[in-house]
Amino acid sequence: MTTNIDQPFNREAQYTAKRLAVIRSAAGAFRRRGYHNTSMVLIAKSLGLSKAALYYYVKSKEEILYECHIMVYGAMDEAVKSVRGQGENGLEKLKLLYGAFAALMTRDGLALLADVDSLKGEFQATVLARRGKIERAVTRIVEGGMKDGSIKKSDPKVTVFFFMGALNWLNVWYEPGGRLSGEMIADAFVEQMSVGVAS
Amino acid sequence: MTTNIDQPFNREAQYTAKRLAVIRSAAGAFRRRGYHNTSMVLIAKSLGLSKAALYYYVKSKEEILYECHIMVYGAMDEAVKSVRGQGENGLEKLKLLYGAFAALMTRDGLALLADVDSLKGEFQATVLARRGKIERAVTRIVEGGMKDGSIKKSDPKVTVFFFMGALNWLNVWYEPGGRLSGEMIADAFVEQMSVGVAS
DNA sequence: CTAGAGGTTGACTTTCAGGTCGAATAAGTT
DNA sequence: AACTTATTCGACCTGAAAGTCAACCTCTAG
Numbered sequence: 001m002t003t004n005i006d007q008p009f010n011r012e013a014q015y016t017a018k019r020l021a022v023i024r025s026a027a028g029a030f031r032r033r034g035y036h037n038t039s040m041v042l043i044a045k046s047l048g049l050s051k052a053a054l055y056y057y058v059k060s061k062e063e064i065l066y067e068c069h070i071m072v073y074g075a076m077d078e079a080v081k082s083v084r085g086q087g088e089n090g091l092e093k094l095k096l097l098y099g100a101f102a103a104l105m106t107r108d109g110l111a112l113l114a115d116v117d118s119l120k121g122e123f124q125a126t127v128l129a130r131r132g133k134i135e136r137a138v139t140r141i142v143e144g145g146m147k148d149g150s151i152k153k154s155d156p157k158v159t160v161f162f163f164m165g166a167l168n169w170l171n172v173w174y175e176p177g178g179r180l181s182g183e184m185i186a187d188a189f190v191e192q193m194s195v196g197v198a199s
Numbered sequence: 200m201t202t203n204i205d206q207p208f209n210r211e212a213q214y215t216a217k218r219l220a221v222i223r224s225a226a227g228a229f230r231r232r233g234y235h236n237t238s239m240v241l242i243a244k245s246l247g248l249s250k251a252a253l254y255y256y257v258k259s260k261e262e263i264l265y266e267c268h269i270m271v272y273g274a275m276d277e278a279v280k281s282v283r284g285q286g287e288n289g290l291e292k293l294k295l296l297y298g299a300f301a302a303l304m305t306r307d308g309l310a311l312l313a314d315v316d317s318l319k320g321e322f323q324a325t326v327l328a329r330r331g332k333i334e335r336a337v338t339r340i341v342e343g344g345m346k347d348g349s350i351k352k353s354d355p356k357v358t359v360f361f362f363m364g365a366l367n368w369l370n371v372w373y374e375p376g377g378r379l380s381g382e383m384i385a386d387a388f389v390e391q392m393s394v395g396v397a398s
Numbered sequence: 399c400t401a402g403a404g405g406t407t408g409a410c411t412t413t414c415a416g417g418t419c420g421a422a423t424a425a426g427t428t
Numbered sequence: 429a430a431c432t433t434a435t436t437c438g439a440c441c442t443g444a445a446a447g448t449c450a451a452c453c454t455c456t457a458g
Contacts (some may be wrong), residue, residue: 039416052437161368192396260446
């Protein structure tokens with residue numbers, strides 16, 4: 001388990017670090033086996049803890065799933081922010097953003113989980129809102145590209161969902177340390193995406 | 200429930216038709232809510248049956264999921280077969296095949312379920328084998344296109360997974376009867392895919 | 399009309415994973 | 429050392445959903 005060695009005596013930091021470790025570890029298991037095929041006991045064991053200890057850091061399994069989603073969308077929001085003002089036109093901006101997204105999935109070990117339906121009420125509403133926000137941000141860039149002539153005119157929603165789907169599918173087949181490096185995949189994805197949408 | 204009205208007195212046909220209805224209905228529910236969020240009671244109710252009656256047509260819930268997968272891969276195999284000898288080059292062949300795949304998802308209500316991990320032993324092995332077979336068939340076409348110059352040279356696996364991901368993601372956001380017609384989506388997907396991979 | 403196969407059911411059992419709790423241990427403070 | 433707070437655990441509880449079963453309708457053939 002990753003503890004914060006910089007602040008060994010700061011209890012709050014320790015707690016936060018361990019909580020994060022729980023969520024990251026669970027995220028990996030969810031990605032590999034799926035949410036419902038991953039028991040709390042398994043998550044606990046992979047961290048060398050008992051199931052009961054998990055509940056010291058987390059309120060419920062559903063909360064873990066929620067945090068997994070939020071973590072990814074938080075990182076994606078950052079990526080969106082980081083391309084503000086970058087790129088000469090819509091297409092260039094989109095390439096930067098899509099490359100950043102791909103890097104999140106391959107380099108940072110984050111995963112876009114599809115299991116939104118296992119969340120209820122407020123949790124689900126929030127996650128769907130975050131996902132919608134990202135989709136709109138991407139769509140806006142695509143629309144900008146259609147206006148400035150760098151992206152071929154078409155239905156923006158379909159255009160966006162096409163290449164965002166590829167990102168989601170990454171979770172299923174990409175394995176770190178395999179024949180295909182994350183960088184290679186990211187580059188290929190950016191290339192294939194951009195050629196597909198360019199004018 | 201859809202019964203075979205052509206052969207009202209053929210019991211075996213009735214049985215087969217009803218069994219199919221169970222699987223199709225379940226497939227829809229699985230697509231919308233996910234496998235684990237769909238109970239047998241719910242599947243039964245949506246057909247106007249009790250849960251116990253379901254087990255007259257099906258051995259287990261897992262078997263239903265298995266049949267759902269097999270149904271899709273069966274249809275995809277057909278699609279692969281139907282493009283044999285068609286198309287002047289690899290790219291054209293790929294466009295035909297991909298269009299057929301998209302039509303399966305949008306027109307025929309089939310869905311590529313991601314939940315392979317909920318299957319165990321033989322079931323899972325078989326489904327993974329079928330999926331692998333499809334992937335190889337598509338990859339072979341792409342490689343052919345790279346040889347004949349119609350498709351840009353790149354790593355075939357990454358190329359294939361990119362646009363196959365889009366197909367999988369369709370399940371999540373496409374809703375029949377929505378603003379976007381199935382045909383429109385299929386056409387857009389074929390276009391975006393082919394431009395993305397063409398030389 | 400009725401026998402028996404086809405089809406359906408309510409009520410039951412079983413299993414398993416999420417979640418709780420009070421006790422036990424470790425770590426930090428005085 | 430004594431006391432307090434942070435962690436952890438074994439054992440237990442619980443509910444939901446899969447799966448079973450014996451009895452009960454309902455056809456159709458003869």
